[in-house]
Amino acid sequence: MLNLKDFQGLNIKEEWTSFDCLLKVAEAARNRLIVRQLSRKIANMDNQSGSSSNEGEEQITKGGKRLQKFLKEEKKEAKLCVPSPTPDLPMALKDYIIAVLQGSEIKLVIQKTLYATDVARNNNRLSMPANQTLVKFLREEEERSLERTPKLGLQVSLIYQSLKEYSITLKRWEMKKTSGKTCYQYVLCKEWNNIVNDNNLEVDHVIQVWSFRVNSTLHFAITRITSQGHRNGE
Numbered sequence: 001m002l003n004l005k006d007f008q009g010l011n012i013k014e015e016w017t018s019f020d021c022l023l024k025v026a027e028a029a030r031n032r033l034i035v036r037q038l039s040r041k042i043a044n045m046d047n048q049s050g051s052s053s054n055e056g057e058e059q060i061t062k063g064g065k066r067l068q069k070f071l072k073e074e075k076k077e078a079k080l081c082v083p084s085p086t087p088d089l090p091m092a093l094k095d096y097i098i099a100v101l102q103g104s105e106i107k108l109v110i111q112k113t114l115y116a117t118d119v120a121r122n123n124n125r126l127s128m129p130a131n132q133t134l135v136k137f138l139r140e141e142e143e144r145s146l147e148r149t150p151k152l153g154l155q156v157s158l159i160y161q162s163l164k165e166y167s168i169t170l171k172r173w174e175m176k177k178t179s180g181k182t183c184y185q186y187v188l189c190k191e192w193n194n195i196v197n198d199n200n201l202e203v204d205h206v207i208q209v210w211s212f213r214v215n216s217t218l219h220f221a222i223t224r225i226t227s228q229g230h231r232n233g234e
Helices: 018-049 053-077 091-100 140-148 192-198
Strands: 103-113 125-129 154-160 165-176 182-189 206-214 217-225
Touching (some): 091 103, 091 217, 140 154, 165 192, 165 217
Parallel strands (some): 154 217
Antiparallel strands (some): 125 182, 165 182, 206 217
């Protein structure tokens, strides 16, 4: 069972919906399970090595603290916004993709909160950190194409939930961190400003990016979640 200690340091925001709260509870439960599994593993190792019970308990405590520190740092690198259970597309958009476009392989790629950098006109791009994507949405030949021609990218069609279609470019950026590690971001650009302006997207709006295939060709769809937990326009 979870208790108040599992939520220490959590800053609750007024705009959170009941769905957002459930996500935080699920995250706390996951972290606690990992700590428990690590603690048991350390205890078993100590028993095998002949450590005293006091030493074993001390190692469990240290191991738990190390994991909590790791999880805290992990949160700083990527603030995941993972819907559970996975939602479905708005019916009108889903019917249009399947019946009109003859689309298939519909996948939720990412749900994210828009930052200032995502809606700044001079940037003209939406970033999707690779470590926050929920599924593998690219085929191997598409990944290779992004690696070979990072500046050119892939030209894809994107449909907003209003059913308006856009031509957009998908790129993959390689980012070097101060720690020396490399991370990757998928970026939707070129026509992104038009999508922002046409659909009044703003900072703190929550959107979902979906992928689907039409005759095996990659397409994207975007929906926006309102502060009440419903899709905009529903």
